[in-house]
Amino acid sequence: MVAQLSDRTALVTGGSRGIGRAIAERLAAAGALVAVHYGSDDAAAKDTVAAIEAAGGQAFAIRVEFGTDGAVERLAAALAAGLRERTGSDRLDILVNNAAISESDGGIETETPAGFDRLFTVNVRTPFFLIQRLLPTMGAGGRIIDIGSAVTRIALPGELAYAMTKAAIATLGRNLANEVGARGITVNTVEPGPTRTDRTAFLFDRPEAAAMVSAGQAIERIGQPADIAAVVAFLATDDAGWITANTIDATGGSYLGPKRLRG
Template sequence: MTSLSGRTALVTGGSRGIGRGICERLAAEGALVAVHYGSDDGAAADTVATIEAAGGRAFAVRAELGVAGDADAVIGAVGAGLRERTGHAHLDVLVNNAAVGDSDGDIDSETPQAFDRLFAVNVRAPFFLIQKALPLMGAGGRIVNIGSGVTRIALPGELAYAMTKAAIETLTRNVANQVGSRGITVNTVAPGPTRTDRTAHFLDPPEAQAMVAANQALERVGTPADIAGVVAFLAGADSAWLTANVIDATGGSYLGPKRLG
């Protein structure tokens, strides 16, 4: 019996990168996983096929985030998919992973259009996805929001993005306080430098690897599996007494000098 056997999960942005790693890990632990994605049909189909080939269960849900009605579209499709496969629309785990970072981000170069899109996808969508998902959840429900280490570390070009992730941390604390009486936990996982297909071009060069190693306690670039392991723990029964937390999953990024002198 695996730790999430009989449980259901929704992972937004689940077809690539960290989201895909989370989907594969939750499915490996026994969950039926709804793999949400925005536009890449091939990546979503490949994620579902990979999960099924490994003996897991998953289905894809396509819906654009950051537009009117996005949360209703996602939760409606997930509910229908769950009913088709289980006979009910009960959701046990919601992982708000989907986010965009395509912005200059600095105070002197950010545009209102890019700023608004960041907040629409990274903040408004998770807020209303939680709102729409909560009626499907019961005692033992788990909400895991994916934040970022940049709320703790001031990096050039990341200001607006960091602001969205700081909002996610605030969302986590407040919702956790509200739904704790229902036996539902809410936590944030904050990754650091993590290699995905989208970050490989600047994390793979040797000089980038050396920079990461020099500024982390654990001297390597993270992987989606590293983050997925933390999410799987928070989605399971052993995390039942943890809520309203921000779990720093950066490998110890920017903790300070490793030695003096």
């Protein structure tokens, strides 16, 4: 991956923590100038940019809270200004739609209209219109990579509405790929499974919980943000230029079914 993305520019939404941070750091390590979008955690964003720069990469942070009025336009304006300042152009090569919320009011019996609408606003409406807004700045070789979730095939209690948003993202990717392929732009969706981040550490740092989840994996361990970042980084390269309209399972083989007995 070293220098494969030199002279490329990237935007990673939700890029200051967890999987988003790992993606931002991996793209920067490959030579891309990375705009790290975040919603509210100034310290996390500052730390992410500092870590990228300390490793020899280039990055800058953009604070915009998704779900608020004018969020897409504010992000696009700040991105254009940041890119022009550093490159002399507002050209964007790589867009990673990672930002999402998973907070839900429950399943079919308890989900509220307000909670449902917020999930779809942040997880579906915002990336849709962000793509619409930024497509004019992308040219041949452009990459759009959406972060979905394994919940589109694994039914988990209390995540019905969230799973619906991620299914919408996968549908967006397939259809959009057909529209922008003639421009040399690829669109793919990466679906992580159980992954340890600062938000899931409370669960996966418990040995009994980690062992239970790992037992349901083909590769018997909990995923790390770097596992997802590696897939995204590959899709951003020229080597992945013939891969589009795909939904890529990046779960380590989560919940594939019963395993053959050993012994």
